[in-house]
Amino acid sequence: MSPTPEVPANSPFTLHNIPFGVISTSSNTTPRCASAIGDHAIDLGILFQKAEPDIMLGKPAPYQDFEQVFRKQTLNAFAGLPSDLRSNVRRFILDSLLNNTVPFEAFLPLDTVRMHMPMQIGGxxxxxxxxxxxxxxxxxxxxxxxxxxxxxxxxxxxxxxxxxxxxxxxxxxxxxxxxxxxxxxxxxxxxxxxxxxxxxxxxxxxxxxxxxxxxxxxxxxxxxxxxxxxxxxxxxxxxxxxxxxxxxxxxxxxxxxxxxxxxxxxxxxxxxxxxxxxxxxxxxxxxxxxxxxxxxxxxxxxxxxxxxxxxxxxxxxxxxxxxxxxxxxxxxxxxxxxxxxxxxxxxxxxxxxxxxxxxxxxxxxxxxxxxxxxxxxxxxxxxxxxxxxxxxxxxxxxxxxxxxxxxxxxxxxxxxxxx
Missing domain, CATH: 3.90.850.10 (Fumarylacetoacetase-like, C-terminal domain)
Incomplete structure (x- = not known):
């Protein structure tokens, strides 16, 4: 685990935000889902690999393997979930940041990631x-x-x-x-x-x-x-x-x-x-x-x-x-x-x-x-x-x-x- 990075005063990505996007890095060129805090992206596949979402998120029905949801190359699978379930996920990410329980390897400097189209757009x-x-x-x-x-x-x-x-x-x-x-x-x-x-x-x-x-x-x-x-x-x-x-x-x-x-x-x-x-x-x-x-x-x-x-x-x-x-x-x-x-x-x-x-x-x-x-x-x-x-x-x-x-x-x- 790692302390949550400080959020610069002029950052759009504060603890009140928790946006969603799709990133890749030079060491892992496969696009995957992420959030952002300050000057860092959060690799959500890594975060939920270390988590127990069936406990943290109240065993949602039907059960979701969030590690796999966030390892997809677009956010469509996540966006299509019920709004209350997405809200629980967002709360879990926020709580992990507040409690300093995000794995160190999940934090990636924003200036080292490549941003991709966040959704597969049909229309x-x-x-x-x-x-x-x-x-x-x-x-x-x-x-x-x-x-x-x-x-x-x-x-x-x-x-x-x-x-x-x-x-x-x-x-x-x-x-x-x-x-x-x-x-x-x-x-x-x-x-x-x-x-x-x-x-x-x-x-x-x-x-x-x-x-x-x-x-x-x-x-x-x-x-x-x-x-x-x-x-x-x-x-x-x-x-x-x-x-x-x-x-x-x-x-x-x-x-x-x-x-x-x-x-x-x-x-x-x-x-x-x-x-x-x-x-x-x-x-x-x-x-x-x-x-x-x-x-x-x-x-x-x-x-x-x-x-x-x-x-x-x-x-x-x-x-x-x-x-x-x-x-x-x-x-x-x-x-x-x-x-x-x-x-x-x-x-x-x-x-x-x-x-x-x-x-x-x-x-x-x-x-x-x-x-x-x-x-x-x-x-x-x-x-x-x-x-x-x-x-x-x-x-x-x-x-x-x-x-x-x-x-x-x-x-x-x-x-x-x-x-």
């Missing part, structure tokens, strides 16, 4: 659920806010094959666009010239929803494993060509980056809060969340740009700004009977606020590149250039009122030239 869907984002984008696309935005969450199916884990680099895509870069002109094929990021959260499905069935919103919590930071990279010139008649395709389907550590719903419960928007008058009953005080989460998100070794602050927003919340999103997704499987990923959509510094993408913040962001060193930003790196972060709590800070780590990606 990926991305929402369009920020009223402020919609208000800012509509004038540039030549229309008003669609009436249906106010009645149900808007969503499209993305490409699960293009989801990558931070810090994998991103390749500038090629596709068809108009030679004007906007909605009119002559179609041409080539590398996108209007590369953008989108500041989002993503959340993974835990308990499946069988095909042909819907989901009661009061049970939505049982179907969400946890959250990651998500960057839905976007090509705005390809998107302008594709939006009519069927919407985004290559402009969104080439890459989506997520942070590698999943923060559980249980860790986020102390940060439950009331959503910014109240739209009960237009909300269908199956989408009505009756406990508004706990309808979403107070999660602060930031976006930074690294260009030529210099870091620039771009955005600070909050998940509670969303018009439609994650609970409403997952219920609406299931409402058509498509079914949801363990490991499916849902993106919240761009998270924007009212102010200039709260706009969750460059398309909004620069008015489609026509009003470039100006920085103190005299540089400016319209759209992303090759070599630019985007870093997204998310945090809960400020250390006040007994709500200890937890974080999600980074979703970062560097833009590479097209090939």
């Amino acid at each position: 990926y869907s991305d929402f369009f659920c920020s009223l402020e984002h919609c208000q800012n984008c509509s004038p540039m696309t030549g229309g008003n806010i669609p009436k249906n935005f106010y009645y149900s969450p808007s969503v499209y199916n993305g490409r699960a094959s293009s989801v990558v884990v931070s810090p994998d680099p991103i390749r500038r895509p090629k596709g068809v666009m108009y030679d004007t870069g906007g909605k009119e002109g002559n179609p041409i094929y080539g590398a996108s010239l209007k590369m953008d990021f989108e500041l989002e959260m993503g959340f993974f499905v835990s308990k499946p929803v069988p095909w042909g069935q819907s989901l009661d919103i009061e049970k939505a919590r049982d179907h969400i494993f946890g959250f990651v930071v998500l960057n839905d990279w976007s090509s705005r010139d390809l998107q302008a060509y594709e939006m009519t008649p069927l919407g985004p395709f290559h402009s969104k389907g080439f890459a989506t980056s997520i942070s590698p550590w999943i923060v559980t719903l249980e860790a986020l419960e102390p940060f439950a809060c009331e959503p910014k928007h109240n739209h009960d008058s237009t909300t269908f009953e199956h989408l009505r969340w009756h406990d508004r005080a706990k309808g979403t989460f107070d999660i602060r998100l930031t976006a930074k740009l690294i260009r030529n070794g210099i870091t620039y602050d771009l955005v600070e927003s909050n998940l509670r700004y969303m018009y439609w919340t994650p609970y409403q999103q997952i219920v609406h997704h299931a409402a058509g009977g498509c079914g949801l499987k363990t490991g499916d990923l849902l993106g919240t959509g761009t998270i924007s606020g009212e102010k200039q510094g709260e706009l969750g993408c460059l398309y909004e913040a620069t008015r489609d590149g026509n009003s470039k962001l100006q920085f103190d060193d005299g540089s400016e930003l319209g759209y992303l250039e090759d070599g630019d790196e985007i870093i997204l972060e998310a945090w809960c709590g400020d250390g006040e009122g007994g709500r200890a800070t937890i974080g999600f780590g980074h979703s970062r990606g560097k833009l590479l030239p097209s090939i």
Whole structure:
């Protein structure tokens, strides 16, 4: 056994967090499940090899061999377990840390591990659920806010094959666009010239929803494993060509980056809060969340740009700004009977606020590149250039009122030239 490592003051991975991810090391290249504390990963296969989970976890039925669950190369087997059983596992990990009973060999410095995709993703869907984002984008696309935005969450199916884990680099895509870069002109094929990021959260499905069935919103919590930071990279010139008649395709389907550590719903419960928007008058009953005080989460998100070794602050927003919340999103997704499987990923959509510094993408913040962001060193930003790196972060709590800070780590990606 080994004393639990001290947690640095600025660490996102505190004792209040206990996130889950998948790691490998140079000495053991096989991916396996882990948690994180401070600057260390915890190899959960080793922890549960030394434990007696049938005693520690109250002999769950059916019995689970947690050593084998956590030696798998994704978290799907764990995420698919009942929520109360996952809660017991999380409590056991926390108690082991508090009681200094984690084996020494289970602690691995984070700077020595490689992070992998935490879940096997069968399906990926991305929402369009920020009223402020919609208000800012509509004038540039030549229309008003669609009436249906106010009645149900808007969503499209993305490409699960293009989801990558931070810090994998991103390749500038090629596709068809108009030679004007906007909605009119002559179609041409080539590398996108209007590369953008989108500041989002993503959340993974835990308990499946069988095909042909819907989901009661009061049970939505049982179907969400946890959250990651998500960057839905976007090509705005390809998107302008594709939006009519069927919407985004290559402009969104080439890459989506997520942070590698999943923060559980249980860790986020102390940060439950009331959503910014109240739209009960237009909300269908199956989408009505009756406990508004706990309808979403107070999660602060930031976006930074690294260009030529210099870091620039771009955005600070909050998940509670969303018009439609994650609970409403997952219920609406299931409402058509498509079914949801363990490991499916849902993106919240761009998270924007009212102010200039709260706009969750460059398309909004620069008015489609026509009003470039100006920085103190005299540089400016319209759209992303090759070599630019985007870093997204998310945090809960400020250390006040007994709500200890937890974080999600980074979703970062560097833009590479097209090939």
